[in-house]
Amino acid sequence: MEFWDILALLISGGFGGVLSGLYLNDGSWVSPAKIEIDTLHVKRNIYNLGIYSDILLGMGAGLIAALPLGLEYPKYIYVAMLGGFGGGSFIAKQAKMTLDAKLKSQEELPELSASGGGQIEVEITQENGSEAK
Numbered sequence: 434m435e436f437w438d439i440l441a442l443l444i445s446g447g448f449g450g451v452l453s454g455l456y457l458n459d460g461s462w463v464s465p466a467k468i469e470i471d472t473l474h475v476k477r478n479i480y481n482l483g484i485y486s487d488i489l490l491g492m493g494a495g496l497i498a499a500l501p502l503g504l505e506y507p508k509y510i511y512v513a514m515l516g517g518f519g520g521g522s523f524i525a526k527q528a529k530m531t532l533d534a535k536l537k538s539q540e541e542l543p544e545l546s547a548s549g550g551g552q553i554e555v556e557i558t559q560e561n562g563s564e565a566k
Contacts, residue, residue, distance in 0.1 A: 434500070441506075442499050442513045443492045449517020450491015454484045456518075457525060487521050494520020 454463065463483040470477055482489075498516025499509040 438506070438509070439496075441510060442496050445510045445513035446492040446495015446498075446517035446520075447488045448491070449495055449514040449519075450487040450489070450521055451484065452514075453491060453518045453521035454487030457487075457521060490520045490524060491517030494523075 455461075463481075465483040465485060466481045468479045468481060470479060495513030495517040498519075499512040502509070502512060504512060
């Protein structure tokens with residue numbers, strides 16, 4: 434692939450990322466913002482890239498989706514746009530699954546520690562056939 438082909442893939446994936454960002458945010462354009470949080474009396478700044486993070490994700494996902502296929506000019510544009518759109522959705526879905534798993538493990542953790550406390554007996558069989566406890 435030539436430079437112009439790679440550039441077309443990046444632009445197509447970025448466009449797919451814009452569409453994904455608009456879809457995930459119910460049609461609203463999320464501008465970049467600096468958020469100040471106070472954790473344990475320490476102030477920190479978090480930078481939210483807004484729609485620009487969706488564009489970057491879309492560019493990367495579009496490139497990854499279209500490059501290995503080796504398609505010709507008009508076809509790789511469509512694949513890159515679909516990859517760019519799906520890239521943000523895939524990341525958002527993975528983040529939700531991770532959060533759900535974290536919440537589930539936090540709910541089960543008190544049950545595990547409350548049910549413990551007993552001793553476990555282990556039986557070991559030696560080679561000569563005698564048992565030890």
